[in-house]
Amino acid sequence: MTSTQTRPPAARSGPAGTTAGRLAALLGSFLGDPLPVRIRAWDGSESGPDDAPTVVLNSRRALRRLLWYPGELGLAEAYIAGELDIEGDLGEGLSRVWRSVRERGAAPAPTLGDRARAVGLAARLGAVGPRPAPPAGRADLSGALHSKARDRAAIHHHYDLSNDFYALLLDPSMAYSCAYWTSDRPGYTVADAQRDKLDLVCRKLGLAPGARLLDIGCGWGSLTLHAARHYGAHVTAITLSAQQHAFVTARAAELGLDDRVDVQLRDYRDVTEGGFDAVSTIEMGEHVGEAEYPAFARVLHDRLRPEGRLLVQQMSRRHRAPGGGAFIETYIAPDMHMRPVGETAALIEDAGLEVRQVEALREHYVRTCAAWRETLEQRWDEFAALVGAETARVWRLYLVGGALAFQERRMGVDQILAVRPTEDGVSGAPATPVDWYRAGEPGAR
Structure with a gap:
């Protein structure tokens, strides 16, 4: 810049x-x-x-x-x-x-x-004077920390900026999470890396036609729609964002997936259905809160059937600045909390689940942030016209700072795969999961 x-x-x-x-x-x-x-x-x-x-x-x-x-x-x-x-x-x-x-x-x-x-x-130097007014975009939350009302307000602040804004920034699948870069060949884009991430998640979860998936914090439906369309899964997708709910509902109808996708505007604490074959939560656990995470992990456990699988993709951070720092907490993701990945894995196991695999994606997020920033810079005038120059500068600073944090190992991001074993200890997971990383198109496509 x-x-x-x-x-x-x-x-x-x-x-x-x-x-x-x-x-x-x-x-x-x-x-x-x-x-x-x-x-x-x-x-x-x-x-x-x-x-x-x-x-x-x-x-x-x-x-x-x-x-x-x-x-x-x-x-x-x-x-x-x-x-x-x-x-x-x-x-x-x-x-x-x-x-x-x-x-x-x-x-x-x-x-x-x-x-x-x-x-x-x-x-x-003539610089002393009244307190300057804050620029556009500061979060203004009230109420008890991680109450349902405050959590809705926090999600609204970040994710309801505008569907048009995210459509400008993201690839056509509207995946707003770390991509999975499997190639350096020319022409391989963030859209390809997001598709490869979605396939990896679906394979780790063992999705097949008829499988029931609960997608907690579904975003704009990238995983929900991919799992339904390409793996034949029946997906219950939940979000606190009204704009995301409207977007995924409309996209499912456009794709003819109404019979496989049920999008709900709900808090995860209000989901009572159980017996799911798989549960996913992609970069939503950071919004749950420190004190609330053990209960969240129990919800993940209780929604699964025995031998069902859980995939958590979540950012991690050492104990210094668990919310990401003053800028992130004020302008991007208020009330966010991150912890070392080992502590998250322990909380998941404390809830009765068995962690089967942890895969670090830190370097993948450096490339993902860089791709998003390149889009922002290339279409700067469109972003500024849509949300204002100050908000566009918020996002420039966010994406640049985020890429640096992952590059310099001040932040991480990981996929944690877990299962709910039977009382006899049967996991239902493959002992040697070579198919997760197989090349080529998934057979269910």
Whole structure:
């Protein structure tokens, strides 16, 4: 991403007395020297390493926002509002800053003296003023954490942005989860990788004509419709998103799958039917909550018949920032909670299920985020016209940051396959599941 701002015809050197030089000195006291970025201030002055990505402060308001919201959230909101840009590649800029912080260790919390110096500099630069209004897209939730009403509001915030927005961003199947990249050949696209992911899930679940699948958090129906259309499954699909419910219902009718697909606008806690041959939950478990996950795992167990299979595809994170950080929690997925994959597997087993296989897909999500971001950049004007420039910038930051988090192993994503054994310990799962990864078209197509 390249800044579109015109550089003012002012000094571009980095003496300590320039605006950029004074800002660089202040920033260096927190991040160390040399700075991982170059700074260009609103008056055109610059300071910092010549070969570093350039942070462009387009307005004094960016500095004011950082005074009110120091740290990740203030930086993100300054970027969303267009008060701050990265000249050059946004991902490289974020990576350089993150690497610098990691190499130097956690910075000590700012002291009162540090804050006083920052406020003093901002006052001298004319940046002190009222709290800036937040840019578009902040989540505004109320009520008890993970109550049914609040969960509906959280899902509405993210997934009901607009079906047209997601149709622009995603492949034709509308799969909004990590794809499974099986080829580097030219012409192999995210649509192919999503199809390969859907086939992998269906094979792991052992779906065959007539099998009953419960798809919890069905999204826009990519797995629901794929399982019904290509594997002959009868699918009960549930979602809390009204727009997703309408979309999947209409798509099932268009494909002539009304007799195999039942789409329900329901909370997973309200599903009482049992005896399913398979249950899937694709990147929905992150929205369940820390305290609520053991009960969620029991629901997964109870909906399956003995020898039935469960597939959970879920993001993981070490205990630091389990919600993904201030930006993610405020603008993308409020109330989200992630944990190490081993803890999720343990919770699933504690519910009476047997974990049969865990497959890490972390590198696959780097490529998936990159593919989505490429689409966003190529169709930027369409996205901005549809949802506004600030929301489009939210998504640019989200996709770039997400790809980096998976690339640098700050986040993971995994498929966890489990079964509900019989009382005698019969799993019904193949001891050597070579067919999961067989090449070619599935026989049920």
